[in-house]
Amino acid sequence: MNAPVQTAEAREIALAGMGVSRLRKEDARFIQGKGNYVDDIKMAGMLHMDIVRSPIAHGRIVKINKEKALAIPGVHAVLTADDLKPLKLHWMPTLAGDVAAVLADQKVHFQMQEVAIVIADDRYIAADAVEAVEVEYEELPVVLDPYAALLPDAPVLREDLAGKTEGAHGKREHHNHIFTWDAGDKSAADAAFDNAEVKVSQHMHYPRVHPCPLETCGCVASFDPIKGELTTFITSQAPHVVRTVVSMLSGIPESKVRIVSPDIGGGFGNKVGIYPGYVCAIVASIVLGRPVKWVEDRIENISSTAFARDYHMDGEIAATADGKITGLRVNVVADHGAFDACADPTKFPAGMFHICSGSYDIPAAYCSVKGVYTNKAPGGVAYRCSFRVTEAVYLVERMVDVLAQKLGMDKAEIREKNFIKKEQFPYTSAFGFEYDSGDYHTALKKVLDAVDYPALRVEQAAKRADPNSPTLMGIGLVTFTEVVGAGPSKMCDILGVGMFDSCEIRIHPTGSALARMGTITQGQGHQTTYAQIIATELGIPSEVIQVEEGDTSTAPYGLGTYGSRSTPVAGAAIAMAARKIHAKAKKIAAHMLEVNENDLDWEVDRFKVKGDDAKFKTMAEVAWQAYHQAPPGMEPGLEAVHYYDPPNFTFPFGIYLCVVDIDRATGETKIRRFYALDDCGTRINPMIIEGQIHGGLTEGFAVAMGQQMPFDAQGNLLGNTLMDYFLPTFVETPHWETDHTVTPSPHHPIGAKGVAESPHVGSIPTFTSAMVDAFAHLGMTHMDMPHNAFRVWKQLKAHGQNL
Numbered sequence: 001m002n003a004p005v006q007t008a009e010a011r012e013i014a015l016a017g018m019g020v021s022r023l024r025k026e027d028a029r030f031i032q033g034k035g036n037y038v039d040d041i042k043m044a045g046m047l048h049m050d051i052v053r054s055p056i057a058h059g060r061i062v063k064i065n066k067e068k069a070l071a072i073p074g075v076h077a078v079l080t081a082d083d084l085k086p087l088k089l090h091w092m093p094t095l096a097g098d099v100a101a102v103l104a105d106q107k108v109h110f111q112m113q114e115v116a117i118v119i120a121d122d123r124y125i126a127a128d129a130v131e132a133v134e135v136e137y138e139e140l141p142v143v144l145d146p147y148a149a150l151l152p153d154a155p156v157l158r159e160d161l162a163g164k165t166e167g168a169h170g171k172r173e174h175h176n177h178i179f180t181w182d183a184g185d186k187s188a189a190d191a192a193f194d195n196a197e198v199k200v201s202q203h204m205h206y207p208r209v210h211p212c213p214l215e216t217c218g219c220v221a222s223f224d225p226i227k228g229e230l231t232t233f234i235t236s237q238a239p240h241v242v243r244t245v246v247s248m249l250s251g252i253p254e255s256k257v258r259i260v261s262p263d264i265g266g267g268f269g270n271k272v273g274i275y276p277g278y279v280c281a282i283v284a285s286i287v288l289g290r291p292v293k294w295v296e297d298r299i300e301n302i303s304s305t306a307f308a309r310d311y312h313m314d315g316e317i318a319a320t321a322d323g324k325i326t327g328l329r330v331n332v333v334a335d336h337g338a339f340d341a342c343a344d345p346t347k348f349p350a351g352m353f354h355i356c357s358g359s360y361d362i363p364a365a366y367c368s369v370k371g372v373y374t375n376k377a378p379g380g381v382a383y384r385c386s387f388r389v390t391e392a393v394y395l396v397e398r399m400v401d402v403l404a405q406k407l408g409m410d411k412a413e414i415r416e417k418n419f420i421k422k423e424q425f426p427y428t429s430a431f432g433f434e435y436d437s438g439d440y441h442t443a444l445k446k447v448l449d450a451v452d453y454p455a456l457r458v459e460q461a462a463k464r465a466d467p468n469s470p471t472l473m474g475i476g477l478v479t480f481t482e483v484v485g486a487g488p489s490k491m492c493d494i495l496g497v498g499m500f501d502s503c504e505i506r507i508h509p510t511g512s513a514l515a516r517m518g519t520i521t522q523g524q525g526h527q528t529t530y531a532q533i534i535a536t537e538l539g540i541p542s543e544v545i546q547v548e549e550g551d552t553s554t555a556p557y558g559l560g561t562y563g564s565r566s567t568p569v570a571g572a573a574i575a576m577a578a579r580k581i582h583a584k585a586k587k588i589a590a591h592m593l594e595v596n597e598n599d600l601d602w603e604v605d606r607f608k609v610k611g612d613d614a615k616f617k618t619m620a621e622v623a624w625q626a627y628h629q630a631p632p633g634m635e636p637g638l639e640a641v642h643y644y645d646p647p648n649f650t651f652p653f654g655i656y657l658c659v660v661d662i663d664r665a666t667g668e669t670k671i672r673r674f675y676a677l678d679d680c681g682t683r684i685n686p687m688i689i690e691g692q693i694h695g696g697l698t699e700g701f702a703v704a705m706g707q708q709m710p711f712d713a714q715g716n717l718l719g720n721t722l723m724d725y726f727l728p729t730f731v732e733t734p735h736w737e738t739d740h741t742v743t744p745s746p747h748h749p750i751g752a753k754g755v756a757e758s759p760h761v762g763s764i765p766t767f768t769s770a771m772v773d774a775f776a777h778l779g780m781t782h783m784d785m786p787h788n789a790f791r792v793w794k795q796l797k798a799h800g801q802n803l
Helices: 008-015 027-031 081-087 123-132 186-194 239-250 276-288 298-304 389-407 411-418 440-451 453-465 526-538 566-593 619-628 686-705 758-778 789-798
Strands: 047-053 059-065 075-079 091-093 099-101 114-120 134-139 177-184 198-206 218-224 229-234 257-260 292-295 311-319 325-335 365-372 471-481 501-507 513-517 545-548 600-603 606-609 612-618 639-644 653-663 669-679 737-740
Touching: 047 123, 047 276, 047 298, 059 114, 075 123, 075 276, 091 239, 114 123, 114 276, 177 186, 186 311, 186 325, 186 365, 198 389, 218 276, 229 239, 229 276, 239 257, 239 276, 276 292, 311 389, 325 389, 389 411, 389 471, 389 758, 411 440, 411 471, 440 453, 440 471, 440 653, 440 669, 440 737, 453 471, 471 758, 501 526, 501 566, 501 619, 513 526, 513 566, 526 545, 526 566, 566 600, 566 606, 566 612, 566 619, 566 639, 612 619, 653 758, 669 686, 669 758, 686 737, 686 758
Parallel strands: 047 292, 229 257, 325 365, 513 545, 669 737
Antiparallel strands: 047 114, 059 134, 075 114, 091 099, 177 365, 198 311, 218 229, 218 292, 311 325, 471 653, 501 513, 501 639, 600 606, 606 612, 653 669
16 A cells, blocks of 8 residues: 655645646546537437528518428428417527527528528438428618618618617617617716827727637427426536526426536537527427427538627727826727627626726726627627627727827837836726736736847847848737626626526545536536635545536536636635535534644644644544534534625736738738736646637637638628638647736635636737737738738738738
8 A cells, every 4th residue: 555645745736736737637538539518419209400591681581381391201390480479489588688589580680590490300301301491582681881780771670679769778879779888987088188198099890700619509408298397408608597598488497497518519608698599499399299409510600609799999099298098988889780699797788898998007988889780690799708808908909009109109118108006906997997906017027028029129120121021020019907707796697697606515424525516617627627626625635526517407506607707706606615614624623633623723634733733634534524423513514505706806917929920922921929928816727727828829819810700792601611710720820838927816715817718818919919010110000800811911012012
């Protein structure tokens, strides 16, 4: 036998708790192909569903002929909106307070909208039947530009809202207007501009992109007519919210609805909302009394599930002549597509966009966001960010670059000049956010020193002076502050449910543990990192701690995983539940050691009598005592539940620097160097953090350098396959250099802030900053994404830089 572990250091290593780069517990089954995804679910008598989708972007439905489809052997049903009307399920509420058509009711609003569903014995028969459904359309004018949608003579896109002057978020100003939301102090901002020595402005478009997770959306719905119970396996980032919505829509008591999110192949915000396919599969199972599976294909996923971004932004900065920012104004027109189906907290129709003052001490700021309907697929999800933070960071960082260029200042100098200082934290921004902690100056210096920033500028100057240089060199620099950890129920809710999260921990008699969470992993490594938090808090090896998520029948109610809220909210719930257990365990240990609680110290995995290291009880020994012979008057067992409602958001930050070389002959861009420093507060598993950062940077590279969702004049999406939509492989992905500082959150139980969204949020404006910087000496102030070779070549040509 091995010698017993005695030293505190050795016992700390054995725990593999917080701060340890331990291997992911869940990877073994994934790399062996033993994951359990929705499409792996098979049930006796299961039927398959496919969807008839509109080939046009806007039109009236004249007639639907089901006869040929129903005549195909193996087809059980073809359902349209008319079939759902008796159940009042032809429309459904969205998370944004709007309603969306489950199946098109009298007219279609975007290409690939759901028009009818087919239920058949297998998916091949269902696909054949979809082709056999005949739909006659009367085409209507298509509106794709949100500015055009607000013109007085623009077609009425949402006829179901005709005559309604009030929306979910206030007065509607136009028949295609959804909301106008603002934040900040307009009068103070206007005054800052009236008195400004320097003013700059810039229009920019953050184009529509798609999260495009590896696994598409799908579900398997199974209704038991005898018990009146509904079980649905679903690709959802928020299974408890889905259960609540399903109960509200179906009338089935929530106690009889079970939602299970098994393994999920990526989410990135795309799997937060409720899609018509889910509702239709559930309805079909209720109607037919058999399980029904629906799994969309890639074209359906890109074409119809929730997009991200599509913000048309006008930014203005007021400043002194020496570069001190005195005011910020932002006006946004947001293209929300055919229905307002954004996944944002109820009170914030534009999400957390008002973080757009960034990392800067700006005394006066105001922003206004106007939501607009167009003939595009609905959505507006937080694609690897927290509720529109990516657009906000992009806006302010581009504007700071524009100001620096106007004043002839270096982009590092102007950022350092305007940073919130370390001693100013906690800092209340002009938009009312209370930043918990930060040290931007230290992080900036660390990055500039690491890359030898002065030498890069010298090299760039030499290349600019050489007319025969084959490349243009650009240096991008971005500082970002996120607002994550949604969130405090006093500020954030979804459909009226506060955005707390939860944890239940059970310590077994032999010292192992089970933790059940209200979140759901989509690849973040929750089973590993959550266990590490418990290991550190309770002195139980993380290897013997099991973490369960995604089953509403066993997990405590939680608001799910998105917007980098797992560690800031659920991680805190874990720590607090563990501390409840720790407090009880201390009482038991004191009883076992025949001392007062105050006479005990905690060391790694045991309670020790102060001054006598030989007298101790390990957590494993305490666990056995809790079930074997608890102290008199104490309830047996060792378990706890905690619902954590955070007092504030958390504010991770970072400094990113990118160097690009643009071939003057072809427009091809090489990412020579990308240096990313992140501060996410307390680091739980550095290896998993590195993996999350690499993944987020790669997605940011895809968005900035190639991803686009182009539409023709008729509303046809021209890039809805992976032959057209850019997903970088190992070949295209740059080399990433990562670094960190640690500034713990003062209000979080373990000081953690969240990290998974940060690399996506910060990298995208960094790439654009570098691309514009390559042209800055030629007078360019901004370049809209994506920065693919053809678009860059056109810029080279326009500026006379072709070789």
